[in-house]
Amino acid sequence: xxDLMTDRIEQWKAQGFDPNNCPVRMVLDHVAAKWTSLILLxxxxxxxxxNALGRALPDISKRMLTxxxxxxxxxGMVRRKVYDTKPPSVEYSLTDVGQSFMAPFSxxxxxxxxxxxxxxxxxxxxxxx
Amino acid sequence: xxDLMTDRIEQWKAQGFDPNNCPVRMVLDHVAAKWTSLILLxxxxxxxxxNALGRALPDISKRMLTxxxxxxxxxGMVRRKVYDTKPPSVEYSLTDVGQSFMAPFSxxxxxxxxxxxxxxxxxxxxxxx
DNA sequence: CAGACGCAGTCTCTAAGTGAGACCTATATA
DNA sequence: TATATAGGTCTCACTTAGAGACTGCGTCTG
Numbered sequence: 001x002x003d004l005m006t007d008r009i010e011q012w013k014a015q016g017f018d019p020n021n022c023p024v025r026m027v028l029d030h031v032a033a034k035w036t037s038l039i040l041l042x043x044x045x046x047x048x049x050x051n052a053l054g055r056a057l058p059d060i061s062k063r064m065l066t067x068x069x070x071x072x073x074x075x076g077m078v079r080r081k082v083y084d085t086k087p088p089s090v091e092y093s094l095t096d097v098g099q100s101f102m103a104p105f106s107x108x109x110x111x112x113x114x115x116x117x118x119x120x121x122x123x124x125x126x127x128x129x
Numbered sequence: 130x131x132d133l134m135t136d137r138i139e140q141w142k143a144q145g146f147d148p149n150n151c152p153v154r155m156v157l158d159h160v161a162a163k164w165t166s167l168i169l170l171x172x173x174x175x176x177x178x179x180n181a182l183g184r185a186l187p188d189i190s191k192r193m194l195t196x197x198x199x200x201x202x203x204x205g206m207v208r209r210k211v212y213d214t215k216p217p218s219v220e221y222s223l224t225d226v227g228q229s230f231m232a233p234f235s236x237x238x239x240x241x242x243x244x245x246x247x248x249x250x251x252x253x254x255x256x257x258x
Numbered sequence: 259c260a261g262a263c264g265c266a267g268t269c270t271c272t273a274a275g276t277g278a279g280a281c282c283t284a285t286a287t288a
Numbered sequence: 289t290a291t292a293t294a295g296g297t298c299t300c301a302c303t304t305a306g307a308g309a310c311t312g313c314g315t316c317t318g
Contacts, residue, residue: 037157067276075251076247196305
């Protein structure tokens with residue numbers, strides 16, 4: 001793809017197009033992050049602590065849980081509150097922005113449920129070839 | 130996370146929970162695939178051929194373009210039509226299911242545009258620490 | 259007529275990202 | 289004393305993604 005594309009990209013950049021600063025991709029990166037939306041979904045039910053999230057999402061590693069939470073915090077979707085108990089406990093919750101994300105996101109999930117069978121059917125049809 | 134979690138997962142699986150057969154995750158995997166939704170977005174404008182898509186999404190490699198298109202085809206979101214011209218041309222277009230995905234997806238993009246500034250602001254605030 | 263170019267990919271090599279799980283500091287419990 | 293909880297960090301191995309060379313065939317350019 002780097003054929004004669006390179007100078008075209010240069011052109012786009014000159015015109016102000018930057019793939020790394022594109023609103024579409026910016027959100028997509030979150031939804032695309034595999035875990036972040038699952039975490040958001042958990043936090044919408046109720047604010048939760050680190051290990052509680054780990055239990056709710058059993059197949060995420062601590063490493064990725066930490067990283068995903070940091071990403072969400074960085075983008076202002078999730079709030080991290082440390083309570084100075086012993087041992088200290090950390091509660092994660094949705095911010096208003098994070099909360100507002102849930103509306104369009106749940107539409108997507110509705111679509112998912114409606115079309116699940118179609119997709120599964122298409123998939124097994126394709127795999128039979 | 131594999132601490133005392135393992136048997137809990139076994140339990141869930143016994144109850145019929147399978148992370149690999151969860152409708153939420155199934156769609157998420159698509160949206161999550163980084164390129165697929167961008168491709169869908171391009172194909173919504175108009176059916177396009179392989180290299181045209183490559184040009185429209187300049188930072189995707191041919192390798193990933195092929196793979197993403199195959200995934201979308203497999204799930205019945207995209208149709209692949211080969212025209213027996215010389216050289217053969219291949220046109221990709223949205224199926225009805227693929228088309229129906231665009232409604233909830235565009236809601237997400239609306240959200241993205243509305244909240245872009247917030248996110249960017251939160252991000253640079255966070256990074257200053 | 260030779261060489262470059264477009265089509266739609268595939269293949270290989272390397273770089274980056276992810277997952278599993280050991281480890282850390284501190285307190286409370288058995 | 290040993291173990292469990294909390295919220296993580298660190299390392300190592302493995303998987304995935306990206307860059308770009310290569311293919312085969314037909315057309316366009318010099």
